Amino acid sequence: MNVIETRNLHKHFGELHVLRGVDLAVAEREVVVIIGPSGSGKSTLLRCLNFLEMPDEGSEVLLDGEVIDPARDDLDKVRERMGMVFQHFYLFPHKNVLNNITIAPENVKGMPRAKAKEVARDLLSKVGLPDKEKAWPSQLSGGQKQRVAIARALAMDPEIMLFDEVTSALDPELVAEVLQVVQDLAAGGMTMVMVTHEMGFAREVADRVIMMDDGMIIEQGEPAGFFANPTEERTKTFLSQVLHA
């Protein structure tokens, strides 16, 4: 069964037609990597999946096989089931690391404080930061911030994780520690959709690579074949640009 699926997904920003009929289906435990040039609509696609952006009328987004109707369904409940990690972390600066992670389980799920702390501590060990629970976000490196952001999303026990260029704002030497956490998650069976420019990572971890251009999926396939023999001219151009950058 597909954890998430879109059918004929369109999105306009005013006159600008950003998504032009995206059909995407992500199976349970599948790791899908999305690549494509700047402005091709990768972030918008992710943001439509959890309704941070409203898809156009007529588009369909399905979660666990059920069509989500923004007019009828409680979108807060829908978002609870999906974790999202952003390029710029967006940790809550007024909360320490532990409380960044506990705030949603406590307030959204009504989890008791003691239980939420236990969950948070467990996740902090998982992302390799067991000794940082009392630290403030302003005291962390970019890589540490991003790992806390991942833990924060995982604390809601999501069915799927959405990663939007989570290493793009990091110094090069901090990229590996974050990718390692994502890779561990994938190995643990987490379903995920990840927008990234890390082609090495895509090759190694992805089950499927999707190339987007101009609001459409123009090509996709399992990574070995995809990177060895891209068929679309635009994919070839894009890959030669990012691989030789």
Add this chain to the structure above:
Amino acid sequence: MLSSLWLVIDMHFFAFLRATGVTLQLTAVSLALAVVIGLAFAFLKLSRNPVANLLANAYIGIVRGTPLIVLLMFLYFGISSIVVLTSFWAGSFALAIHAGAYVAEIFRGAIQSIDSGQHEAARSLGMSRRQSMRLIILPQAFRRAIPPLGNQFIIGLKDSSLVAFLGVSEIYSTAMTAAAANFKPFETYLVAGLYYLVLVLIFTVLVHRLETKLTPDRRAAA
């Protein structure tokens, strides 16, 4: 001159002490109200509802465009056929309505200055609009609003002197009365000024402490 200054301080000590209490009451009541008014109008101004925007803009525009003394006189004498307010309450309401407009702009600016990514991160975790505002945006906005709010409160404290013209015995009106009686306006107004200055200094320290207390992360990072 120093000796006559001491004389004035000594002679009117209890009058000024009582007056200081009144000034502080006026300030505290009006600014507490101003924070409530300000927060409400900040939300109206940020709302997507055009009627709410219009209401907020009208209020802020009118207060900005008129002197406080006019509002004071209006509330005390102008509407006395409709509601009769004591001079203390007419003064407090006028100060609150006046400061409320500026406080509204301070809150609006502070809320808008919070990165929209904070709200999106909160929503992505399943928080409602309301929860995101209450748990994520407002706490950060309040911290950011403290310095300009402190500034506005100091202005409010000093503006409370205008309530003297309604006959409330606060510091300034006490000085007027005293100067008329002791024929030492130089010393008397100097003393009144010193009272305000000391209050403002104390207040400045308190605001600074509050800011430090509310931003443990900034202290830790420094």
